[in-house]
Every structure is written in structure tokens, then in C-alpha cells.
Amino acid sequence: MRDFSADHRGLSINTATVRKQRGQDWPLLQILDACAARGIGAISPWRDQVQAAGLAATAAAVKAHGLALSGYCRGGMFTHTDPAGRQAARDDNRRALDEACTLNAPCLVLVVGGLPGALAGQAAHKDIAGARAQVSEGIAELLVDARERGMPLAIEPLHPMYAADRACINTLEQALDLCDALDPQRSGALGVAVDLYHVWWDPKLQAQIARAGAQRLLAFHVCDWLTPTTDLLNDRGMMGDGVIDIRQARGWVEANGFAGYSEVEIFSSANWWQRGGGEVLDTCIERHRRCV
Numbered sequence: 001m002r003d004f005s006a007d008h009r010g011l012s013i014n015t016a017t018v019r020k021q022r023g024q025d026w027p028l029l030q031i032l033d034a035c036a037a038r039g040i041g042a043i044s045p046w047r048d049q050v051q052a053a054g055l056a057a058t059a060a061a062v063k064a065h066g067l068a069l070s071g072y073c074r075g076g077m078f079t080h081t082d083p084a085g086r087q088a089a090r091d092d093n094r095r096a097l098d099e100a101c102t103l104n105a106p107c108l109v110l111v112v113g114g115l116p117g118a119l120a121g122q123a124a125h126k127d128i129a130g131a132r133a134q135v136s137e138g139i140a141e142l143l144v145d146a147r148e149r150g151m152p153l154a155i156e157p158l159h160p161m162y163a164a165d166r167a168c169i170n171t172l173e174q175a176l177d178l179c180d181a182l183d184p185q186r187s188g189a190l191g192v193a194v195d196l197y198h199v200w201w202d203p204k205l206q207a208q209i210a211r212a213g214a215q216r217l218l219a220f221h222v223c224d225w226l227t228p229t230t231d232l233l234n235d236r237g238m239m240g241d242g243v244i245d246i247r248q249a250r251g252w253v254e255a256n257g258f259a260g261y262s263e264v265e266i267f268s269s270a271n272w273w274q275r276g277g278g279e280v281l282d283t284c285i286e287r288h289r290r291c292v
Ligand code: ZN
Pocket: 156, 193, 195, 221, 265
């Protein structure tokens, strides 16, 4: 297992972690400057941040700073109620793939969608099995586009509390079942993003990480689970402030061939988003050394 106690070469910052500090959007290009100034070598940006900064300008800044990407957030949202919705999802996901290629990302992270309409407050139906079937079809279609572009797809299983509105793929086992069905040859084109916030509780976590192996372990996201958690979406903890044994899990992914970044992804409207961005980045560096 790699020793990160004395440096942060294995650290990546998911840029949502510092997206709106003290109520103000922190522009992506300034986030990249601040990361580079601290010797942070990798980032994972979100599409809306890239759109606001401009794709070409973002790609140029990434290159100028010599930054790597640990992923691109995000594609997915495959579930729909009609053919037009299906086509819109496919078109949007193709654009996401193209952006990921322009930014030289190692993978496009997929949050697959839940019951259609639920995220907007009104689910169109209660058929979660049907939603899961649509997800499988959507990923199968997108995989054709992904293979053409040489851009791997990373399915991110989300905690079951998001099954209705964000993602009906909720365990690593479920995600890997999809991978095995759609990419039985383990080509490297389809894998998983292991976000500890979503999967830390799973009694099968270690076994499923071993099942994934190096070909399927495409991304590793870290933060912490706070007790109590006061908001289902935006109360993620800084590493070390909660109950996840992050180092044990990093040991498991590394023992199975993962050699990529630990990507810090914290949504924290009441705490970390209320602080200065530089302070948050400095804390990420310190906690990465001590707790990841
Ligand atoms: Zn994540």
C-alpha cells in the first residue's frame, strides 16, 4: 500500500468540494490555480463548472498547470418516460463523452438516474425494476460511443437513500453485475467509481472490490460519513471527521491493482462550503496525509 503520509501525490480534488465558498461560486479556473499552487496534481471537474469556465479554456488551464484528471463528473441519468427523453439522455451523454476526451479524463463517471421525474419532485411511476432495465439499456448504448472514443465509463453506485431520485444502482455488486453483463470480456471500457460515501457500509465491499479488480476499478472517491448526518445530499464530512475506515478501503482497492488518485469529493453546504476555498484545500491535503 502506498504511503501518502508525507506528500500528496495521490490526491485529487473533485472540484465540487470547493464549488461555492461562502455563498459565492468559486470559478473553476481559479480552483485550478489554487490546486496547482499547492502542488495538487489532479482534479475531477463537474460539467456545469466546465461549462461556466468554457471547455477550451478549462482544457488549456489543465494543460498549462500540468494537472491530471481523475475523472469527469458526470454522465448518466438514463431513465426516461418516452423516446424523446431517451434520445435526449443519449445526446447529452455523447456530449459529456466528447468533453471528457477534450479534457483528457481517464473516465466519464455515471450517476445512472432513478425513477424518472423523482429528482424534480414527482416520480412518474414506482417501477424501479423498469428503471434499472432502462439504465442497463442506456449504458449498453453509450458503451458503443465510449468505445469509439476510447473513453471508459465508470458506473458510480449511490447509497440506497438516493435510489428514487438519483441512481437506482446502489451497491458495488449491482454495478459489477452490469459491467459483467455489458462487458464480459473486461475490456477496460466499463468499470466502477468506488465512492466510499456510498458504499462504506456494505458487508460485501471488500469482496466486491476484489471482484472488480484493476480492469474495473476506475475511480476512488473519499470523504467521510458524519454522525449525525443532517442533510441527505450536502452534509458530507471531511476525511477523519466521521466513521469511515478510509485507509482500510484504500488498502483493499490498492491490493486489487488500483493505482490511481484518492479523489476528495465533499458536498457540505453548512460547513466546508462556508469557508475560504484555500482553507478547504489545505485541509484536504492535511487530512489526505493523515486519514486517507
Ligand atoms: Zn463520487
